[in-house]
Amino acid sequence: MRVGIVGDGIAGRTLYRILKIRGFQVDLYGQEKYTRCDIRPCGFATDASCINLVGKLGVSPQEYVLRRDNYIRMNGRRIKGDLYWIEKPKLLEAIATDIRYDKPDIDDYDVLVDATGIARVYSPVIPDFNDKKGISCQHRVILNGYVAPAFDVIRGGYLWTIPLGEREAHVGGGSTILPSNAVQQLVLDHVKEMKPNEIVCSCSESVRLSGPIFPVVSDKVITVGESAGLVVSFGAAGIHTAFESAIILADHIYEGDVTGYDKAIRRRFGWLRGIRKIWDSVEKGQVTLLSLGASYRALRYQGLKPTLMDLLYIRKALIEANK
Ligand SMILES: Cc1cc2nc3c(=O)[nH]c(=O)nc-3n(C[C@H](O)[C@H](O)[C@H](O)COP(=O)(O)OP(=O)(O)OC[C@H]3O[C@@H](n4cnc5c(N)ncnc54)[C@H](O)[C@@H]3O)c2cc1C
Secondary structure, X not given: OEEEEEXXXXXXXXXHHHHHHOOOEEEEXXXXXXXXXXXXXXXXXXXXXXXXXXXXXXXXHHHHEEEEEXXXXXXXXXXXXXXXXXXXXXHHHHHXXXXXXXXXXXXXXXXXXXXXXXXXXXXXXXOOOOOOEEXXXXXXXXXXXXXXXXXXXXXXXXXXXXXXXOOEEEEEEEEOOOOHHHHHHHHHHHHHHOOOOEEEEEEEEEEEOOOOOOOOEEOOEEEOHHHHOOOEOOOOEXXXXXHHHHHHHHHHHHOOOXXXXXXXXXXXXXXXXXXXXXXXXXXXXXXXXXXXXXXXXXXXXXXEOOOHXXXXXXXXXXXXXXX
């Protein structure tokens, strides 16, 4: 089976690496980037289970961990967790570097994998599917003092401070409701409050928060990672899901059962549909007590270990910011 993979993010590179090791004829296509770090904009936050997955690729994940924290401050409240802040550009390079920058000819392949993230270039348009994107931007800053990891709720999203070492951080924000200039202003105000020594670079991009887009197999095109909507809408985590979905796809290609991949993704990530519904309600300032169980699952997937009191606190913050 000849496999073409379009998209040189986590999903595309992970799939490429595994298939190459397993002896497949596989090509990986990428695109020039505009960012200073030469990857698609990302905060670089992930969790312990994701780090374990990286280990399975034959890459030593610890080499790419900038810092590990056992808590995060959400609207000032300390919430326990096991959180990793990673040097994602270097990690991507360690996974795969053999990238082509020409355009793939679909006829050259038995299977073409769409791993193009927000662009979703090769996947079919799904009629009546209500896509949802969050507008986001961030600055990489060097601060005077120690950086504490933090998320602060805003309308339709949140502001983040993601440590990239002792005194360096990604300070950004995103929203599914606010217009781009409002998000940019909120983020800039947040950065100014921190009185940084230096703004190293800035970037902005949308993140798909639609929940899974099925089917993920359509003729010879297979969709993986963020292209397939596999991002946790409640938190916008897409690194872990990109790794996981690529590993699931690699196993199905290896077994020659690509149609089984669709079922496997429905089984593993079907719950993300419920998380998208919760976010739809959050936008209206409604967070039911019944949704706390699903919210807990979403936060656990992202490495947090919230107590019931934490969940109630976050719920109140979300309702207040969105009413
Ligand atoms: C500002 C921001 C901050 C974020 N922070 C976090 C975070 O801290 N933690 C987290 O878990 N998630 C975060 N996310 C989400 C996360 O980055 C993505 O969900 C995740 O990277 C998805 O991986 P992927 O491989 O599916 O897609 P991507 O990482 O988007 O990779 C897709 C790749 O395809 C390339 N491409 C697109 N079109 C073409 C084409 N036509 N031909 C060739 N190549 C193409 C793109 O350049 C890109 O490199 C953030 C997103 C944004 C926008």
